[in-house]
Amino acid sequence: MDGFTACLGKAYPQCCRPELTENIPRKKEVAESKLNIVVAGAGLIGRLLAWRLSKKGHQITLFESGSLKHPAGACQTAAGMISPLSELFHCPLPIYQLGMQSLQYWPQWAQQLELATGVSVDYRQAGSILIAHPQDRSELLQFQQELNAKLGPEKSGQLQWLDRNALQNLEPELSGFERGLYLASEADIDNRKLLPALLHALEVNNVQLREQTPVECRPGEILTGNRTEKFDLVLDTRGLGARSQIAGLRGVRGEVMVVETAEVTLNRPVRLLHPRYQLYAVPRANNQTVIGATEIESDDMSPISLRSTMELSSALYSIHPAFAEARIIKTRVNCRPATMDNMPVVESRPGLIRINGLFRHGYLLAPALAAQAEREIDTLTQTTEQVT
Amino acid sequence: MADKLTLYGKEFDSRLLVGTALYPSPAIMREAVAASGAQIITLSLRRQSPAQQQGKILWDYIQESGCQLLPNTAGCKTPKEVIALAEMSREIFGTDWLKLEVIGDDYNLQPDPFGLVEAARELLKRGFRVLPYCTDDLVVCRKLLDVGCEVLMPWGSPIGTGRGLMNKYNLRTLRERLPDTPLIIDAGIGAPSQACEAMEMGFDGVLLNTAIARAQNPVLMAEAFRLAIESGRAARNAGLMLQRQTASPSTPTLDMPFWQQTINSGEES
Numbered sequence: 098m099d100g101f102t103a104c105l106g107k108a109y110p111q112c113c114r115p116e117l118t119e120n121i122p123r124k125k126e127v128a129e130s131k132l133n134i135v136v137a138g139a140g141l142i143g144r145l146l147a148w149r150l151s152k153k154g155h156q157i158t159l160f161e162s163g164s165l166k167h168p169a170g171a172c173q174t175a176a177g178m179i180s181p182l183s184e185l186f187h188c189p190l191p192i193y194q195l196g197m198q199s200l201q202y203w204p205q206w207a208q209q210l211e212l213a214t215g216v217s218v219d220y221r222q223a224g225s226i227l228i229a230h231p232q233d234r235s236e237l238l239q240f241q242q243e244l245n246a247k248l249g250p251e252k253s254g255q256l257q258w259l260d261r262n263a264l265q266n267l268e269p270e271l272s273g274f275e276r277g278l279y280l281a282s283e284a285d286i287d288n289r290k291l292l293p294a295l296l297h298a299l300e301v302n303n304v305q306l307r308e309q310t311p312v313e314c315r316p317g318e319i320l321t322g323n324r325t326e327k328f329d330l331v332l333d334t335r336g337l338g339a340r341s342q343i344a345g346l347r348g349v350r351g352e353v354m355v356v357e358t359a360e361v362t363l364n365r366p367v368r369l370l371h372p373r374y375q376l377y378a379v380p381r382a383n384n385q386t387v388i389g390a391t392e393i394e395s396d397d398m399s400p401i402s403l404r405s406t407m408e409l410s411s412a413l414y415s416i417h418p419a420f421a422e423a424r425i426i427k428t429r430v431n432c433r434p435a436t437m438d439n440m441p442v443v444e445s446r447p448g449l450i451r452i453n454g455l456f457r458h459g460y461l462l463a464p465a466l467a468a469q470a471e472r473e474i475d476t477l478t479q480t481t482e483q484v485t
Numbered sequence: 486m487a488d489k490l491t492l493y494g495k496e497f498d499s500r501l502l503v504g505t506a507l508y509p510s511p512a513i514m515r516e517a518v519a520a521s522g523a524q525i526i527t528l529s530l531r532r533q534s535p536a537q538q539q540g541k542i543l544w545d546y547i548q549e550s551g552c553q554l555l556p557n558t559a560g561c562k563t564p565k566e567v568i569a570l571a572e573m574s575r576e577i578f579g580t581d582w583l584k585l586e587v588i589g590d591d592y593n594l595q596p597d598p599f600g601l602v603e604a605a606r607e608l609l610k611r612g613f614r615v616l617p618y619c620t621d622d623l624v625v626c627r628k629l630l631d632v633g634c635e636v637l638m639p640w641g642s643p644i645g646t647g648r649g650l651m652n653k654y655n656l657r658t659l660r661e662r663l664p665d666t667p668l669i670i671d672a673g674i675g676a677p678s679q680a681c682e683a684m685e686m687g688f689d690g691v692l693l694n695t696a697i698a699r700a701q702n703p704v705l706m707a708e709a710f711r712l713a714i715e716s717g718r719a720a721r722n723a724g725l726m727l728q729r730q731t732a733s734p735s736t737p738t739l740d741m742p743f744w745q746q747t748i749n750s751g752e753e754s
Contacts, residue, residue, distance in 0.1 A: 187509055239699075246701050347542045372645050395533035395540040402532070437546060439510035 130478045131155050135319055135328040137312050138335035139165055141172035141288075141459050142452050144295040145467040146332055148210075150474065151302035158328070159304055160319070162311035162338055165296055170336050174353060174431035176379040176387045177288040177460050178366055179203060180225055182255055182280045184458060185247055186240055191440065192458055193247070195465040202464035203284060207291075214297040219287035219382065223365040226259070226268060227278040230415065236370035237278055255282060270361050270417050285366050285379055286460060314342070316448035330474065333451040336434040337396075343442055343453050348396035348432030351457070352405045353389030355381075356413070358423035369412055376412035385426060388413050392457070401428040433457050441466060445473065488722065490690055492525075492636050492667055493582075493614040495553070499524045500684070501714045502555065502669065503707070504694025511546055513703055518550050521697065521707035526552045527584050530574055531560035538577065548578070555616065557584035562597070564604035571608055583608060584638070584671075584692075585617040593643040598625040606632040618671050621655035623662055630666060637663070638671035638692060641683065645695045647675020650683060660687045677706075677713030684717025685725060 132155050136147045139161035151157045163169040181196025200222075207220035229236045245253045257279040259267065264277045271277065299306065313320040314333040320326075333339055340346050363380040379387045391405045406428065413420045435456040436442055443466060444451040450470055455462050489496040502525040508514035518526055528547055533540035548554065556574035561567045564587065571583050587604055589597025596619050608615050609632060617629050621639040629637055639659060642648035650656055651673065659668060669690040670683040680691045691714055700706035 189509065243701055345542070345546070348539075350539075393532050394543045396542070397533070397537065397539040404532070437510065438512035 132329040132474070132478065134158070134330045134332060134474075135160065135326070136332045136334060137314050137319060138162075138170075138333065138338060139296075139308070140168060140170040140334060140336050141292070142455065142463045142467060143332070143334035144292065144299065145206075145463055146334065146452075146470060147304050148295055148298050148302065149467055149471050151299065151304045153471075153475075155474075157299075157302075157304045159299060159306050160310050160312045160321070161306075161308045162335070163309065165306060165308045166293070168292060169431075171351070171431045171433045172288060172292060172459055174351065174429045175288055175457075175459055176353065176366070176377060176389055177286045177291070178225070178283070178377065178379060179285055179460050180280065180283040180366065181461060182244065182283060183225060183227065183368060184461060186243055188458075189440070190247055192462070195441075196458070196461040198465035198468070199461055199463065200282060200284060202468060203286065206464060207286065210291070210294050210298055213301060214294045216290065216294045216297065218291040218294050220284065221286070221365070222282075222284035224267075224279055224281040225283040225285075225366040225368065226264070226271070227280070227368045227370055228264075228271060228274045228276075228416070229370040231275065233371050234276075236372065237276070240278065240370060256280060268364060268367065270363060271367070273417070283366070287381055288460065289381075311338070314339070314449060314451070316446055318448075329448070330477070331449045332470065333449065334453070336453060336455075337432060339434075339451065339453055342451065343436070343444075345437040346442075346454060347394075347435055347437070349435050349456065350391065350393040350395045350397050350430065350432050351389065352391040352393075352401040352409070353387055353429050354401070354406065354409050354425055355385055355387050355427040355429070356410075356420065356423040357383070357385045357426050358420060359384045360419040360422065361386075361417045367416065369416055371412065374408050374412055376409060376416075378413055378416065386413075386420075386423070390457070396432050398430060398432060401430050433459075443469070488718065490667065492616070497524045497553070498522075499711075500690040500718055501680075501711055502527065502671075502690060502692035503697060504528075504692070505547055506694055507698035508703055511543055514698070515546065515550055517697055517703040517707040518552065520704045520711065522711045524552050525555050525582075526550065527555045527557045527692065527694070529557050529559045530570060530577070531558070536573060544577065553582060554578050554580050555582050555584045556580070557618075558586045560588065561586060562588050562600070564600050564607060567600075567604045568607055568611075571613060572611075575613070581613045583613045583615055585615050594645075595643060596620055596640070598622065598628075601625070602628045602632060605629055605634055609633040616669070621652055621659060623655070623658055626659060626663060626666075630663070636667045636669065638669045640672040641670045641679065642673030644672045646673050647696055648673055649675060649679035650686075653686070656683075656688075657686065677709045680710055681713040681717035681720075684714055685720050687721055690714075 134155050135158045136143045137160045139159055147157050147159045181193045185193040207218050259277045259279050261275050264271055310321055314331045318325050318327050337348050366379045369376040388409050433456050434454055436454040439456050442454040452466050490500050499522045501521050501523050503521050503523045505514055505526055505528045558567045558570050575581055587597045587600035589595050601617055605615050605617050615634050616636045616638050617634055618638045619625055626637050642651040667689040669692055670688050671692040674680050674693040675696050683691050697703050697706045
């Protein structure tokens with residue numbers, strides 16, 4: 098286990114190793130430096146990899162068990178937050194470290210996509226704000242204490258206390274709150290724009306798209322029904338679809354709502370801290386706000402429960418009473434693929450790389466993990482060039 | 486000397502009961518449970534659509550700990566909801582042990598004493614071993630014993646607050662008036678010192694979740710609670726000295742007449 102290998106279990110830090118040198122899947126006799134690669138699973142990480150690798154001239158085939166236009170995975174349900182600091186509250190340090198790497202990639206990748214497709218993906222780096230009601234103020238202090246302990250004093254400057262005035266300067270609608278925490282480096286992206294943009298970019302790059310086709314992944318080959326197809330490299334990014342291949346992979350239910358009102362305008366993601374409920378509100382175009390998200394230990398895709406709707410709506414209402422007249426545009430439910438340690442899995446062997454278990458951190462982790470895979474494949478290409 | 490905790494005829498070495506929610510990950514939860522030495526662990530089913538068993542992979546993972554499972558009815562507000570969930574838990578986990586929760590107030594999650602007694606009566610009739618999460622009210626506790634509960638779990642303070650033993654007068658009364666009933670402090674414990682104090686006061690065990698699960702290092706905190714509870718129990722068994730009004734030297738002060746010493750020591754008060 099080294100290099101770009103499994104980080105199931107204890108080997109967390111390997112996930113975030115910036116340089117990858119060993120255990121490269123070797124293809125002995127490839128005549129060209131361009132590989133014939135299959136990506137199985139057109140969720141966020143699958144699309145990113147297919148796009149990045151096709152840009153480099155590799156021949157890419159993308160399989161999806163469902164529809165490409167209407168992805169069934171968690172990527173479609175998420176709120177698209179890229180918030181390494183907020184997530185560090187309940188996560189180990191490697192999640193933060195990978196997230197900080199992703200924050201480096203996103204602006205450039207978003208721009209490249211917009212240029213390639215002519216469609217905006219609404220990448221926004223305006224930070225995020227944490228608030229709590231007066232009776233729950235200790236939650237903010239607990240947050241600060243936790244981050245200081247995990248990051249050390251020199252990095253805790255990334256957290257900025259806001260008094261009433263400072264808070265109102267950033268978010269005039271949060272006038273009911275005396276103080277807040279500002280995490281200036283955090284960002285978000287509109288996943289509902291990003292996913293179609295990526296698909297568009299794949300079409301432009303002549304990626305072979307095969308939807309409604311469930312596959313099984315093996316080193317150097319995939320199985321579709323009874324047929325086996327050979328490739329130089331298989332990238333398995335099927336999320337919960339790869340359940341049988343990844344020990345302890347489970348679905349964690351999440352529920353979100355989309356509401357619409359012109360009466361309250363937020364400028365960036367806002368999180369309301371509470372001892373039991375966690376609410377985020379992410380403003381989107383057209384006066385819409387995505388609110389979420391529950392986290393229920395159940396692989397359950399049934400519609401949102403009444404209780405969750407009430408919890409999410411009342412938390413939102415408590416941020417600003419004008420949300421009471423917001424219209425509920427949509428409710429969405431999905432299951433996040435997670436391992437028992439809630440860390441991503443990156444498994445590499447000759448001819449096959451599996452990336453999975455991004456849990457509630459898809460948009461936070463995907464670019465960093467995709468870039469790692471890309472670097473590994475670059476090394477592989479160089480190696481095969483030397484072989485031939 | 487064997488110092489076992491006996492609940493419904495089953496003996497346990499550990500007097501710490503822990504919850505399985507709110508941990509950073511299932512893996513850390515299981516490590517923390519092991520570090521706590523707990524032999525009884527609670528788990529919640531309410532929101533996980535138990536009928537479809539969609540949380541099964543996690544339940545199996547929890548079950549591998551080998552502890553006595555104590556499914557709870559967290560989130561239920563009426564005896565009817567409780568009974569439906571209890572029956573489902575019994576079927577899924579193959580245990581008739583149940584931590585009975587009937588919530589009477591949404592904000593502080595205070596138990597509903599009336600629903601509690603009603604639900605306990607029915608569950609005991611159905612063969613459950615009921616461990617009710619109740620307030621520290623003596624009369625409610627007695628009613629629960631009357632319907633057949635063999636263990637009571639009064640709160641220290643509201644769930645998740647970490648405020649420790651809020652009403653020590655009531656808790657002491659419970660201990661004194663119900664000397665033969667196993668009493669486990671459930672909820673509100675935030676620090677090992679508070680758990681230790683509960684044990685020193687003579688409670689038979691402590692059940693907690695948030696203080697461990699939300700610690701920066703849950704595994705280390707679990708160990709801290711294990712030590713605190715062992716320490717408090719040992720202190721109780723050893724017999725605590727009584728507090729005195731003033732500091733009193735343990736050897737006579739030579740330069741003071743003995744009658745003066747008696748007056749000053751305050752021991753007669």
